[in-house]
Amino acid sequence: MDLRIFTEPQQGASYADQLRVAQAAERLGYDAFFRSDHFLRMGDGSPLPGPTDSWVTLGAIARETSTIRLGTLVTSATFRQPGLLAIQVAQVDDMSNARVELGLGAGWFEREHAAYGFPFPPKRFGLLTEQLEIITGLWSTPAGETYSFEGEHYTLTDSPALPKPVQSPLPVIVGGNGPARTPALAARFAAEYNTSFPEIADIPERFARVREACEAIDRDPDSLVYSAALVLCVGADEAELARRAAAIGREASELREHGVAGTPAEAVELLQRLKGWGASRVYLQVLDLSDLDHLELVAAEVMPHV
Known part of the structure; x- marks a missing residue:
């Protein structure tokens, strides 16, 4: 099973904070x-130091790492025009020597749009659908040919469809917990389906819906990666677990119910259960980026057993 570190830098992390975690994750063998x-x-909480742009940050981290894969979970379709996003992601893929993956979603946090002047239309699923079609269309257009698209939200005319990512195809991740439209998008466009912070008991049903959506369009359901994103809070003993839970403003009992939490043995048991349900990848949401010992513990006591 792939274990991936997933961070939330908007909660108060500088570029240096993120780089330190990325380099530690690479050294420890996270995927x-x-x-x-x-x-x-x-x-x-304090808004300092302020937000960092995901693709600027990942481009910089790409030049300071060598093996670990890099990506977003997930980029919002409301933040960037699809042509620009296709160029940005392809460039970071080149900068990383083919280590980038694009998670793309519809966006949901209205207040951040108001704060920075991003439009926030009430209906965004159409934006997401067209962005997925455009980005994958640009990347898959043969060199020397042009790409055009006319939709409800975007129009592209005779684009040279450059630059190309190094990876062909570059993996696209579609995530969400919707019962019908999200599985259909994943089946159509994605290399990976991700369910983020679901009730753990609901994960098998989420995966099953995506498999059904694949079968509906004659795609092999096993051609997708199935993954989940869950908060991480593991302690070598109850005191360490309680300390880590308190550091992120949570209770250990609640984290045990909703995340990869508890002792290393408890974390292994949950991850093995997810693997049995079809998950081959788990994103471990790390909320305290100063606690690199947390990553060390999971790498030493959990990773070898999954």
Whole structure:
């Protein structure tokens, strides 16, 4: 099973903070370093140092790492025009020597849009659908040919469809917990389906819906990666677990119910259960980026057993 570190830098992390975690994750053998794509802190607390742009950050981290995969979970379709996003992601893929993955979603946090002047239309699923079609269309257009698209939200005319990512195809992740439209998008466009912070008991049903959507369009359901994103809070003993839970403003009992939490043995048991349900990848949401010992513990006591 792939274990990936997933961070929320809008909660108060500088570029240096993120780089330190990414380099530690690479050294410890985690499969990837992913980050959210947000521009405003959620909940109480200091807004400092302020947001960092996900693709600027990942481009810089790409030049300071060598093996770990990099990506977003997930970039919001409301933040960037699809042509620009296709160029940005392809460039970071080149900068990383083919280590980038694009998670793309519809966006949901209205307040950050108001804070920075991003339009926030009430209906965004059409934006997401067209962006997925455009980005994958640009990347798959043969060199020397042009790409055009006319939709409800975007029009592209005779684009040279450059630059190309190094990876062909570059993996696209579609995530969400919707019962019908999200599985259909994943089946049509994605290399990976991700369910983020679901009730753990609901995960098999989420995966089953995506498999059904694949079968409906004659796609092999096993051609997708199935993954989940869950908060991480593991302690070598109850005191360490309680300390880590308190550091992120949560209770250990609640984290045990909703995340990869508890002792290393409890974390292994949950991850093995997810593997049995079809998950081959788990994104471990790390909320305290100063606690690199947390990553060390999971790498030493959990990773070898999954």
